[in-house]
Amino acid sequence: MALAVTSSSAAISGSSFSRSGASSESKAVQICSIRLSDRTHLSQRRYSVKSLNAESHSRSESWVPRASTLTAPEVEEKDGEVEDFEQLAKKLVDASPLEIMDKALEKFGDDIAIAFSGAEDVALIEYARLTGKPFRVFSLDTGRLNPETYRLFDAVEKQYGIRIEYMFPDAVEVQALVRNKGLFSFYEDGHQECCRVRKVRPLRRALKGLKAWITGQRKDQSPGTRSEIPIVQVDPVFEGLDGGVGSLVKWNPLANVEGADVWNFLRTMDVPVNALHAQGYVSIGCEPCTRPVLPGQHEREGRWWWEDAKAKECGLHKGNIKEEDGASEDSKPAAVQEIFESNNVVTLSKGGIENLMKLENRKEAWLIVLYAPWCPFCQAMEASYIELAEKLAGKGVKVAKFRADGEQKEFAKQELQLGSFPTILIFPKSAPRAIKYPSEHRDVDSLMTFVNLLR
Structure with missing residues (x-):
């Protein structure tokens, strides 16, 4: 089966690149050309597409196109080749x-x-191989990946006989960030700035050399932010080779596939996977910002764990993130069904929790969960928290909840140690300040141990 993968694109780096599985003659690249129509609505933009004449080649042969062939593509339009990608997404659902x-x-x-970022994205490469068509692969090397991820990159290149096109962050920008704010500033002020320097800007450079890209996004990866990913779309954020808004097409072949099915495919095809998966890592990014998840936790909870669920994106797929302000009325937080509903769980207002904070000698200890009803991690621990409240009823510990999203979020961050949802605090009878529950174990026994040791 023929494969063809380029190293760094001439349109990106200006260097020549090799291809596995092509004829021995030197050939010029026949460029696919895309032309925007006069439609102004982004979702309805149409393109004229002239496909590359992909031939079958042996792996042992190679060819080197001139970089100049990538600088001035001819634009052609033929009847019947105009494509509406919104309609195509519906056809491919x-x-x-x-x-x-x-x-x-x-x-x-x-x-x-x-x-390709490692983890399950190797499934995309396997699917590309199975088509028998030439394909290219690129990856963002942030400089802070796990050693296991680099070893996966090497194994994938050897398995498929390819060369991954690596993109690196600008050294001057990284240097300025680290010198001004330190190596781990993202723990203090959020990960967006670091991701912008190390991931988003390198991605932008890579995509400027393409007319379309393929990602491993799935709807079930992050229900709060990725639940509306289409199979194919005009990229709403990044620009492609022709420049301008709407000049890039984004494909998400795994959008409707569940994570368990992806893993079944990987095992069946016996392809390389990241060794970190065997250590409890599910969603894998940079080493300082990734950790294993526990059974029952959502895969994205291992990413940027110090931030709440709505912030667990790096900016690479900003156009597919479902923003709270732009959500439908049915999906806004105010319309989400309330959780932790029990006669044994006290609902605290901001005034109530401020009064509790002022008390130095309390008659009873208080266990409080800071939550947001839309948060899937809060929803996942609801049953255990209610069961805990039942067990503690009449035993000198009040169990309460405080909704800490929306207008109360800044207050909760500054006064109640809110880092991510849910955050669990105990106000002991004698201690003046609240103590934050440090573990990701949210089962009844673990929470009960925490209470009994500190009440």
Whole structure:
């Protein structure tokens, strides 16, 4: 089966690149060309697509196109080739990842590449291989990846006989960030600035050399932010080779696939996977910002764990993040069904919790969860928290809840040690300040041990 993968694109770095599985002659690249129509509404933009003439080649042969061939593509339009990607997404809603991958490679040829970050993204490479069509792979090396991730990159290159096109952050920008704010500033002021320097800007440079890209996004990766990912779309954020808003197409072949099915596919095909998965890591990013998750926790809880669920994105897929302000009325926090509803759980207002903070000698200890009803991690611990409240009823410990999102979020951050949802605090009878529950174990026994040791 023929494979073709380039190293750094000439449009990105200006260097030549090699290809596995091509004829021995030196050939010029026939560029797919895309032309925006006059439509102004982004979701309805149409493109004229002339596909690369992908041929079957042996792995042992190679060819080196001139970099100049990537600088001035010819624009052609033929009847019947105008594509509405919003409608195409609807047509492909029941298609398999293999069908979607085949369609993407067929349409864009050498002007499309797979975004590979390790973890389960190797499934995308396997699907591309199964199509029999040439394909390209690029990856963002932030400089702070786990050693296991680098070893996976090497194993994937050897497995598929390819060279991944690595993109690196600008050294001057990284140097300025670290000198001004230190190596771990993201723990204090959020991860967005670091991700912007190390990931988003390198990605922007990579995509400027393409007309389409393929990602491993899934709807179930982050229900709070990725639940509306389409299979194919005009990229709403990044620009492609032709420049301008709407000049890039984004494919998400795994959008409708559940994580368990992806893993079944990986095991069946016996492909390389990141060794960190065996240590409890599910969603894997940079080493300082990734940790294992416990059974029952959502996979994204291991990413940027010090921030709440709504912040667990790095900016690479900003256009697919479901923003709270732009959500429908049914999905806004005010309309979400309330949780922790029990006669044994006291609901505290801001005034009530401020009064509790002022008391130095309390008659009873108070256990309080800072929560947001839309948060899937809060929802997941609801049953155990209510059961704990039942066990502590009449035993000198009040169990309460305080909704800490929206207008109360800044107060909770500054006064109640809120880092992410849920945050659990205990106000002991004798201690003046609250003590934060430090563990990710939210089962009844673990919480009971915490209470009994500190009440």
